[in-house]
Amino acid sequence: MAGRLEGKVTVVTGGGSGIGRAAAALFAVEGAAVAVLDRVPEAAEETVDQIVAAGGQALAVTADIVDSDGVNAAFDWVNAQLGPVGVLYNNAGVNSSGSVLTATEEDWDRCLAVNVKGTYLCSAAAARTMVDHGGGSIVNQGSVAALVGVANFAAYCASKGAVVALTRSMAVDLAPSGIRVNVICPGTVYTPLMRPMLTVRGGGDEEKGLAMTVAKYPIGRLGTPEDIARVALFLASDEAAFMTGSVVTPDGGMTAQ
Ligand SMILES: NC(=O)c1ccc[n+]([C@@H]2O[C@H](COP(=O)([O-])OP(=O)(O)OC[C@H]3O[C@@H](n4cnc5c(N)ncnc54)[C@H](O)[C@@H]3O)[C@@H](O)[C@H]2O)c1
Numbered sequence: 001m002a003g004r005l006e007g008k009v010t011v012v013t014g015g016g017s018g019i020g021r022a023a024a025a026l027f028a029v030e031g032a033a034v035a036v037l038d039r040v041p042e043a044a045e046e047t048v049d050q051i052v053a054a055g056g057q058a059l060a061v062t063a064d065i066v067d068s069d070g071v072n073a074a075f076d077w078v079n080a081q082l083g084p085v086g087v088l089y090n091n092a093g094v095n096s097s098g099s100v101l102t103a104t105e106e107d108w109d110r111c112l113a114v115n116v117k118g119t120y121l122c123s124a125a126a127a128r129t130m131v132d133h134g135g136g137s138i139v140n141q142g143s144v145a146a147l148v149g150v151a152n153f154a155a156y157c158a159s160k161g162a163v164v165a166l167t168r169s170m171a172v173d174l175a176p177s178g179i180r181v182n183v184i185c186p187g188t189v190y191t192p193l194m195r196p197m198l199t200v201r202g203g204g205d206e207e208k209g210l211a212m213t214v215a216k217y218p219i220g221r222l223g224t225p226e227d228i229a230r231v232a233l234f235l236a237s238d239e240a241a242f243m244t245g246s247v248v249t250p251d252g253g254m255t256a257q
Helices: 018-029 041-053 068-082 105-132 154-177 195-201 206-214 225-236
Strands: 009-013 033-038 057-062 087-090 136-141 179-184
Touching: 009 018, 009 068, 009 105, 018 033, 018 041, 018 057, 018 087, 018 225, 033 041, 033 068, 041 057, 057 068, 068 105, 087 105, 087 225, 105 136, 105 154, 105 179, 136 154, 136 225, 154 179, 179 225, 195 206
Parallel strands: 009 033, 009 087, 033 057, 087 136, 136 179
Antiparallel strands: none
């Protein structure tokens, strides 16, 4: 049976860790040629090694998604090496802690730049190719922090809210070109990104922070990278052919309360 992304060239940003690594691996299992884009070359290469060892096709690409020249060169390289990009998972992102009173301007700027400008730059680079090749699918990474106020996450909440708004805008603009754009808003997923935040929440005790966080989830656990990767696969694939501009919320019921 053909995979759900058979023959598709996909780019996964932040593919060197966490959710991005799980998604890159799953996309490859489903038949995609996967460009694993990350700021950290060794991280991208490690993901690629794992995919290739499992019999998949993958290419490591190093770029910082806030650098437009670097992003454009990276997408040109992927188009040349693997073929025209048909799927983009805008997964790379950074956290930023602090309320509007305590967050530093530097953290605010970095968080907005990576999470919002980075999503815009990668989307523009991919969409230019998709327009010329009959369409494609873009999956953005939001967060429950776009939908509810999460304490001491001001810049992060603002950045993910902007990603949801950008998703809707792109969905409307790009639909005539056959490009679907959706956004995933995951609840807390146990990854390297989250562990320092759990420690802060627990007053220096990660286990305590973990227990306090799990208590907010009716389903009684945090998400796994694979939980989110499966949603990304669905949205990336033709199974979601009638979905664009959707906000999909794999969050263990966190925002249902
Ligand atoms: N972990 C969670 O609880 C959670 C919940 C909701 C949303 N998210 C979102 O999911 C995404 C992935 O999170 P994760 O937990 O897997 O994170 P992670 O830290 O494990 O992985 C993020 C990856 O992105 C890369 N990256 C960061 N900045 C980059 C940049 N400027 N250019 C290129 N690559 C860059 C990092 O090197 C890393 O490999 C993020 O957008 C995050 O905001 C995470």
